[in-house]
Amino acid sequence: MDAKGREIRDQASPEDLPKALPDIKLHHGQAVWLLTELGFRGAATQPTFSEYVKSLRKLGIPFEAGKIGHARRGLANYSYYHLMELALALTLRVYHVVPDSVLLGVIRYRKRLYWHYRRAYAERCDGRGEPITLVTEGCPPVRVRGMFLDLQLNFSGGRLVRFGPPKSLSPHQAVSIFAARDVAARALLPIGLSLLSERVVALSLRAPLIRRGPRPTTKQRDRRQTEWMPAPSRRKGKFA
16 A cells, blocks of 8 residues: 555544543553654664664663663563654654754654644644634635644754744644744744654554564574464374
């Protein structure tokens, strides 16, 4: 399935999702699967992308230094907020790399961003995210809903000159910023945070069971199969 088809498939209807934010706990393999389904892996192989996600931990994304969200047995435990932070960081990649200065900005505003992630899901169809319809003569109407995130991020001469503070925007505010002439040169315009939150939740709720830990060698697999096979009974020198 191509990227467009995957995106259409994964865009869950708001009515099909839990009204309240569910408790999400994914291990690393499931988190990598989710990020792949969101389209962040690109042409990279699965092992390469998995190692890249792991490398972000050393830089403090999405876990605080020394607090790697372990559930049990030392396995990473990704919550909704961790997955949203990863998705946001990967959205900000430039030439397959997130600049360290941008990652530091995400970490600096982590607590505030958590509040935006939570609100983006809660008000994806009402409150500040209440839908608006844009009507233009001769064109089909365009419906815009959910909350958007403006990181107020900009680069100049290849260097980050501004990051934050992050702001939540209504559909009308987001459209206004997209159309404004004075922000045409900005590095990043508002992100559809509510739609991203819906996809993260929808995919989390149907994340497949992925085996954790190192895969057994062929010799180990053969031995396990032998151990599970019942010993044949013998009768007069022949198998019964």
